[in-house]
Amino acid sequence: MNIWKKFVSFFIRNNNQNNTETEMKYLIAGLGNIGDEYEGTRHNIGFRVADALANSCNINFEDKRYGFVGMGRVKNAELVILKPSTYMNLSGNAVRYWMQKENIPVERLLVVCDDISLPFGKLRMRPGGSDGGHNGLKNIASVIGTQQFARLKFGVGNDFPKGTQVDYVLGKFSEVDLKTMDERVDVFVQAIKSFCLAGIQITMNQFNKK
Numbered sequence: 001m002n003i004w005k006k007f008v009s010f011f012i013r014n015n016n017q018n019n020t021e022t023e024m025k026y027l028i029a030g031l032g033n034i035g036d037e038y039e040g041t042r043h044n045i046g047f048r049v050a051d052a053l054a055n056s057c058n059i060n061f062e063d064k065r066y067g068f069v070g071m072g073r074v075k076n077a078e079l080v081i082l083k084p085s086t087y088m089n090l091s092g093n094a095v096r097y098w099m100q101k102e103n104i105p106v107e108r109l110l111v112v113c114d115d116i117s118l119p120f121g122k123l124r125m126r127p128g129g130s131d132g133g134h135n136g137l138k139n140i141a142s143v144i145g146t147q148q149f150a151r152l153k154f155g156v157g158n159d160f161p162k163g164t165q166v167d168y169v170l171g172k173f174s175e176v177d178l179k180t181m182d183e184r185v186d187v188f189v190q191a192i193k194s195f196c197l198a199g200i201q202i203t204m205n206q207f208n209k210k
Contacts, residue, residue: 024076024077024078025077025078025079025080025102025103025104025108026077026078026079026080026104026108026109026110026195026196027080027082027095027098027099027102027104027108027109027110028050028053028079028080028081028082028110028112028192029046029050029082029083029084029091029094029095029098029109029110029111029112029140030046030047030048030049030050030051030053030081030082030083030112030113031046031047031084031088031091031111031112031113031114031136032044032045032046032047032048032083032084032088033087033088034085034087038170040172040173041169041170041171041172041173042114042156042168042169042170042171042172042173043088043114043169043170044114045112045113045114045154045156046083046111046112046113046114046136046154047083048181048185049112049152049154049185049188049189049192050081050082050083050112051083052185052186052188052189053079053081053189053192053193054070054072054081056189057072057073057074057079058072059071059072059079059081061081061083063085065097066084066085066086066093066094066097066098067082067083067084067085067086067094067098068082068083068085069081069082069083069098074193074196074197075197076197077193077196077197079196080098080102080104082094082095082098088135088136088139089135089136089139090139091111091136091139091140092139092140092141092142092143092144093139093143095109095111095140095143095144096143096144099144106144106146106148106149107149107150109149109150110149110150110151110152110192110195111136111137111140111149111150111151111152112151112152112154112188112192113134113136113137113151113152113153113154114134114153114154114155114156114169115132115134115153115154115155115156116155116156116157116158116165116168116169117132117155117158118153118154118155118156118157119155119157120155120156120157120173120177120184121154121155121177121180121181121184122154122155123152123153123154123155123184123187123188123191123207123208123210124152124153124155124208125150125151125152125153125191125195125200125203125204125207125208126150126151126153126204127148127150127200127204128146128147128148128149128150128151129147129151130147131147137151150195150200152188152191152192152195154184154188156169156173157177187207187210190207191203191207191210194206194207
């Protein structure tokens with residue numbers, strides 16, 4: 001009887017540890033377009049934030065299926081950082097694949113992207129909602145079957161004439177914006193870590209004001 005109890009206790013303990021490991025694994029998807037012509041553009045701010053996050057955690061990217069992927073930890077949270085290689089409009093294929101491969105539930109997904117409705121550097125985290133016309137968010141929602149996934153939006157401003165939105169988001173940041181870029185990106189990195197360690201509500205309350 002004692003042996004049986006020890007076996008049950010061992011099974012429960014190890015099962016709980018496995019569940020905890022699954023629950024503490026997060027997919028951070030920074031959106032952008034691959035290729036030299038897109039490097040440093042406003043639409044690629046998700047890549048820039050993903051790079052900064054990986055660098056802060058000493059994580060290296062590897063060229064894998066559907067994207068460049070880095071894996072590591074921040075305290076007790078396991079991170080899977082993804083930069084899709086599918087191009088922006090098909091980002092959902094990469095996100096779905098890595099969610100399934102790493103057994104990451106939708107509540108542990110955070111998508112980082114640009115937003116023209118926000119001034120440069122403004123941070124806005126949301127637990128879900130509409131895509132707001134962003135093709136990357138639109139495709140992800142379509143492929144994974146829900147709009148209820150966390151997104152972290154980086155404001156890139158909207159100082160462009162009517163009808164030139166595409167040229168604007170595919171253009172480079174201004175010299176003025178670049179002066180505070182590193183500072184703003186660091187705030188986003190801290191917000192991502194907070195999302196993984198403290199949860200979305202606490203993170204929104206603390207960082208949406210910054």
